[in-house]
Amino acid sequence: MQPIRKPFQLDPIFPLELVYRGVRHTENEWPDHLHDLYEVVYIHEGKGTFFIDQALYDKEPGDLFLIPGNTVHRSFPSEDEPIVSTALFFAPSLVQTAPLSDGYEPLRCFEIAHKMKQYKIVLPESAKVRIEAAISSMRSELDEQASGYRQAVWLHLQHLLLELCRHPFVEEASSPVTSFAPPWIQHALRDINRDPVRCGGLAELADQACVSASHFSRVFKQLTGMNVTDYVNAKRLALAKELLLATDDTIEAIALMCGFQGMRHFYQMFKKVTGSTPKAYRGQMKTQGR
Incomplete structure (x- = not known):
């Protein structure tokens, strides 16, 4: 089956959604899906497995996962110990600000995760405490909606991203789980990616x-x-979305570069996953400054 495009009903002024301490069972998990929003998942309780991009990861309390936009993923909670997790979704435009002299970029942690294909972060206890506090504070602000609550949530989000960007997770993050998949499947996933x-x-x-x-x-x-076939097409569509935003190439040229031989098939697949045509997607994202 094709990956599903997860829908969101976000405030256009403040494109952020927090699902706090949700209990995840197999029957209420999304199938393979992707979305344009960036996602941070923090595991509070339970165990399970996460399929992200091309690898499987164990999920245990205290683990944190970074999922950049347009990344195929799916969660598999344990039947005996259901996952209790917080999922934070936000549009990258929400945190992209003019860089200061030190060159810090709040989305750098996602960029490194994507480049290194390492989406799991194992946090030290001190970082867990700070991240849990930031998540709890965001939840309180969103629930109470006192004056300035959006600014407060934005500050907590920036603090959380700063914490993650300062963590040397590229060197310290655990490798993808190997016991779940034979080496030839791992090689195939790497080749496709x-x-x-x-x-x-x-x-x-x-x-x-x-x-x-x-x-x-x-x-x-x-x-x-x-x-x-569906997995390869999902990866090709993710590449097409990147090229639509990063280049001025024609839609026909991008479709061919991404392996789609017919424009009709490309349009059908693209709209099924994103909910819009390639032209509309490019215009909408560029208007939003993405």
């Missing part, structure tokens, strides 16, 4: 893994929740 346009289809990937196509397909879907 590295070049979703020329990675090949099911037959080619299975041949490279030295397993049958049916076995490859079955294991791949068990671990990602998606078949190979």
